[in-house]
Amino acid sequence: MINALRGMKDILPPQNEKFEYFIKNASRIAKNYGFEYIETPILEETVLFKRSVGESSDIVGKEMYEFVDKGGNNVCLRPEGTAGVVRCFVQNKFDRIGSVKRFFYYGPMFRYERPQKGRLREFHQFGVECFGEDSPFEDVNIILMLKDILDFFGIKYTLKINSLGCDKCLPPFRDNLVKFLTDIEDGLCDDCKRRIKTNPIRVFDCKNKNCQNLLKDAPRLGSMLCDECFESFEFVKKTLDSLAVPYEVDSNLVRGLDYYTKTAFEFVSGDIGAQNAVAGGGRYDKLVEFLGGRATAGIGFAIGIERLLDLIEPDKIEKDGYYMGALDENALSIIFKIGYKKRKKEKVEIAYKTKSLKAHLKAADKKGVRYCAVIGENEINEGKVWVKDLLKKEEYSIDIDKFSE
Ligand code: HAM
DSSP states (O other): OOOOOTTOOOOOTTHHHHHHHHHHHHHHHHHHTTOEEOOOOSEEEHHHHIIIIITTSHHHHHOOEEEEOTTSOEEEEOSOSHHHHHHHHHHTTGGGTOSOEEEEEEEEEEOOOOOBTTBOSEEEEEEEEEESOOOHHHHHHHHHHHHHHHHHTTOOOEEEEEEOOOTTTHHHHHHHHHHHHHHTGGGSOHHHHHHHHHOGGGGGGOOOHHHHHHGGGSOOGGGGOOHHHHHHHHHHHHHHHHTTOOOEEOTTOOOSSTTOEEEEEEEEOTTSOSOOEEEEEEEOTTHHHHTTSOOOOEEEEEEEHHHHHTTSOGGGSOOOSEEEEESSTTHHHHHHHHHHHHTTTSOEEEOSSOOOHHHHHHHHHHHTOSEEEEEOHHHHHHTEEEEEETTTTEEEEEEHHHHHO
């Protein structure tokens, strides 16, 4: 028997329904916010992620599905969506148009991580990216949109925010931090020792208790932000306050990708175990330029769909469509014909064998549809269809012609 690879999963019932339900509604909300759907390739040149996500990040350094293709190109399965969308933005010269562009996308991402609950090697993200808008209103807009999506699915979360500074305030802060870390180096774990040289800011994300204790007195970027970053972060906080959106400022929130500047955020849940980030994102105002485009502000987020699906209650999924069944042999062909007509507008499942009413109702329930429509001898004589609304628990009879209109 050949099994799926470790950390990769088939999306089967009942998760498949939740998956579709999520995509449909998250896309609707993204469109309400003016975002357009795009798709970019799953395979990209490895150098794209090295340059954007960063060679010192775990994602690029340890977790990429990387190989040389038949043409000798070094390629990899995308570990995240932002880099590909930025590449597409620059390649299609959207950076020269000068107007704001907003995109959303969803699809599989690949990271060779150690699989555990909530951590897969192939997982799916729903992401959005906005280009050309440097106003901090957009930071709030993006956070509100993510909040709207999570609220729609009834998910409870904590919003954590931080500012990661810019190329003016980050380098002096990094020097300060390296000095501090070098003094306490002996007490740090091996990963943090390595980070002092490669990516010192990532030490704040270390889960090792000893490191966390040692870092209590470490300098924090919040107190070293330049005026522009400080004012922008104050604006974001004040605007969230004015909208009564609760948040926590978390100076340990550093994100695992190197392209962020200014506002960074995560939505975490207490109900999904150790891998508690449902979604994360932030600003990346230097990335378009870094990948060869004209200087263009950028900001976005991605939701981990599998993590979110674990939090959606099955009864939150709205039932739709019809199940149609015959009680009598003579009704089978009628059902088939009117079901075919009804399908022009609605989802219709047709049973090809006669069953008792009880058995049809049970089958309709199993299919997860909203209505069970049945025709027996009585209905044939009266030219009617008997319908039960399985959600409202109401029953009625309707003329066959009206039913299939
Ligand atoms: P990220 O924080 O690396 O950000 O991933 C976003 C979300 O994907 C996480 O919050 C988590 O829910 C989910 N996720 C990450 N790794 C795994 C995994 N191994 N298994 C299951 N779920 C996972 C990004 O990818 C950025 N591109 C987000 C962004 C868009 N920033 C700006 N624009």
